[in-house]
Amino acid sequence: MASNNLLRGTSDAQRVGSRIAGTPKTFAGMVIALAVLFITVVLSFSLGAKSIPPFEVAQALLGQGQENIVAIVGQLRLSRTVIGLISGCALGLAGTLMQAITRNPIADPGILGVNAGAALGVVVGILLTGALGVTSTMAFAMIGAAVAAGAVMMLSSSYAGASSPVRLTLSGVALAAILSGVTNAIVLTDESILDTFRFWQVGSLTSRPVAEASLFLPIIVVGIVLALFLGGPLNALALGDDSAVALGSNPARIRLVGLLAVTILCGGATALAGPISFVGLLAPHLVRRFTGPDLRRLIPLAMLVAPIILLLSDILGRLIGGGSEVPVGIMCAFVGAPLLIVLLRRGRSRSIS
């Protein structure tokens, strides 16, 4: 059924021919997504332990108003919103790309172990060098993500993945288990590493000031640009390797570039906000209901929808925690896992088993 959809979607896309962005419907979708994202950002600035009306937020961003409100908005809320936007975009794109490359609707960097690889990279980095700076955290996270993503791709092209998406998912689960087992063993050797790690591993948007977060921006933009250009080639890949070759594509090169983009995006997002699961799974699923399977529409929309999910989870975590807030990674798991179960139980999931 899924492959039917894919075929139909792509021939649709070919009928509309060379128009890049697709139909007015897609345009409307982008506008709506942008509007919702804007509202979410406003909410992220105003809601929390101390709620601030949007008007005062605007004033505070310009440096006017009460001193403590300027401090809350200009430092705490600004940094978590910016980190939410950057890592949300990155995770949404990474999930979409992984689903397309592995042809597996239940792929997610968290579930398939790429985040676990990035986490292991960071912990190994801390172990080797003592403390980690911003750039070295990023570098180690990306090395770890690259190794894990490479392993996932190898599994997906092996019999295990090729014969069934579910087997690929389970292979990813096993990979994630092995990687986090090693991570836990390293963490146990040193109390101070554990103390840092336990707060980092839950996934949080508040761990870095905005100045550090902005250092991640250039490399993640590279990943975003790569992802946006991959829509067309990945559409060809969705038809199967033989058809993709017949259409003049090079499947191996598409996968390699996709792998590069996934590594950059996951490594960057994990180094920035910790390992966060389920955002990369949910965003493309929500978007696909409106766009269909055409990746040229799906990828940019998923990029806008993922930060909405992440920021809303973060806001929810601030509000329900009472005195202490629930970190965003926990909220995402608590929102995302039930949704995954719903996806699995629905009739459509027959096509994935």
Add this chain to the structure above:
Amino acid sequence: MSTKGSGVLNFVPSVLPAGESVLRSAADAYSFRLTRKTVLLCVGLFVAVLALLFASLLAGDYRVSLPDLVATFQGHAPNKRTQFFIMDRRLPRALVALLVGAALATAGAIFQSVTRNPLASPDIIGVSSGAAAGASFVLLLVGGSVAQVSLGAFVGALIAAGCIALLAGRNGLHGVKLVLIGVALGALANAAISYMLTQVFVASAVTAQLWLVGSLQGRGWPELTVIAIALMVITPVLWRYSGRLEILRMGDDLAIALGVNVHATRRVLLVFATLLVASAVATAGPISFVALAAPHIARRLSGSGAILPAALIGGLLLATSDLAAQYLFSSPIPVGVVTIVIGGGFFLWLLIREGKQSVH
């Protein structure tokens, strides 16, 4: 030889194929089908268990000679240190490893048989994570005793197993869907554990983390009691249900036709298997992949789904891993790391092999 034994177990020559016989109790209340292969395998495995136990007693920095070991067991140890290392440290730890491994493997074999799903072992489908979350809750936020932690583990495991049974539905138990629902539930439980870890002082977090990785360090006689009681509770149940378990493995329709109450049998077996998982997790932490791997290895070796070989192999796996974890590295590491790396690799291999089979 009479077929109606007088309260004694006896072998019955019958029409069964060569190499098989049926073991019956008085008045045929219980009966077992035995194959020569399974019996030989069990004897071999039992010898291996004894050898491993022996090795565990001798291995370590504190050297004990063979005569001293024998003397210690006869009740007159050469000195207090030997008495301490053998009777209070090495013996209970090795026994805990064997019994926890056996408990996990038994639970895994039951889960896999009842669901007729080779991947549906409690560590993959989130029952172990549920137990770990329940135990962590008591350990970290309530601060309970060993018994209370065990209770927390049991409640957590039962909730996870119940959720899976509810969500997968009656017809969903065989499919991969069950496994994926379990994966999602496991992710949920792990998120809850991670959150609890951030809510306590760092010293408690270190203790809990060591337990969460799965470790047998410092396990002694009290822990042995918990896991031994759990195994003693399940043995008569398994004895009673072994025939029905074998029939269930052939499919629901056939089982119903043969007069087995499928749902009741499944419920009873799953509750007791969950109890086993919970006591194993409470004793040694959520050790992964033993429950998955041991039944698979046993099936390959014995050619049947018999539980006893699986239990023996599970015990061997965990005890061997624990020896490796203690002495193979420059400093001891938690046994959970060894099982997760070896077992995870085994799981990947299994998936790739199964994938190959379904392609050809």
